[in-house]
Amino acid sequence: MSTSALIESTVALLRQARDKHGDRLIYPCALGSEGMVQIDLICKQVPGIRMMTLDTGRLPQATYELMQEVREHYGIDLEIMFPDQDEVEAMVRKHGVNLFYHSVENRKLCCGIRKVHPLKRALTGMEAWITGRRRDQAENRAVVQPVENDPVFGLMKYNPMLDWTESDIWTYIREHDVPYNRLHDEHYVSIGCECCTRAITAGEDPRAGRWWWESEDTLAECGLHVSSLHAGEGESGEGI
Numbered sequence: 386m387s388t389s390a391l392i393e394s395t396v397a398l399l400r401q402a403r404d405k406h407g408d409r410l411i412y413p414c415a416l417g418s419e420g421m422v423q424i425d426l427i428c429k430q431v432p433g434i435r436m437m438t439l440d441t442g443r444l445p446q447a448t449y450e451l452m453q454e455v456r457e458h459y460g461i462d463l464e465i466m467f468p469d470q471d472e473v474e475a476m477v478r479k480h481g482v483n484l485f486y487h488s489v490e491n492r493k494l495c496c497g498i499r500k501v502h503p504l505k506r507a508l509t510g511m512e513a514w515i516t517g518r519r520r521d522q523a524e525n526r527a528v529v530q531p532v533e534n535d536p537v538f539g540l541m542k543y544n545p546m547l548d549w550t551e552s553d554i555w556t557y558i559r560e561h562d563v564p565y566n567r568l569h570d571e572h573y574v575s576i577g578c579e580c581c582t583r584a585i586t587a588g589e590d591p592r593a594g595r596w597w598w599e600s601e602d603t604l605a606e607c608g609l610h611v612s613s614l615h616a617g618e619g620e621s622g623e624g625i
């Protein structure tokens with residue numbers, strides 16, 4: 386699909402979602418490359434959609450710089466959600482600050498408290514949410530539809546970026562001078578918390594840069610987008 390056709394279909398779906406759900410629609414964005422394209426399209430062509438991101442407390446400085454740049458470049462109040470202080474303190478007291486390296490259970494606990502719980506708070510009272518998911522990011526995303534029922538959160542879920550490829554994303558970013566995380570220029574593909582993200586080498590799967598110390602089986606898909614999961618169980622929160 387040409388870039389202009391991709392833009393057209395993404396904007397059409399964003400408009401459809403905004404016109405149907407109004408202020409009960411939200412876009413939780415992790416400020417990844419596809420997220421920045423979608424923010425650009427929303428700000429320029431589909432204003433009126435609420436946008437938020439999560440500050441887990443463990444993000445790279447480059448991501449905080451991008452958050453600030455988004456505010457200034459687009460003149461928007463990007464909503465920022467934080468984890469519950471009591472939950473973080475109790476977790477760290479019991480398991481230590483770097484608990485995620487010790488077991489998959491600990492990593493899921495940390496992602497649950499730092500990402501999933503704040504996201505659930507952000508989605509409370511909403512009718513629908515928007516994602517930046519792409520078909521080419523994981524094998525089991527090939528069956529994802531542009532509009533879905535999300536049984537995890539009990540909302541409608543819109544996936545306007547499904548047909549974009551990595552190459553389409555970067556073509557758009559360069560042509561439209563879109564702000565992006567400078568870590569992408571240092572071979573980081575998927576950027577999350579600083580302690581759980583690394584650069585990848587040529588030929589490595591892009592997902593190899595996240596939670597690299599775990600086996601591939603446990604990383605097959607991030608929890609927030611696995612529709613069979615029950616809310617609060619085994620969710621990593623990586624998809625936002």
Ligand code: SF4
Nearest residue numbers: 485495496499578581
């Ligand atoms: S990515 Fe790492 S630090 Fe961030 S919430 Fe998940 S386990 Fe915790």
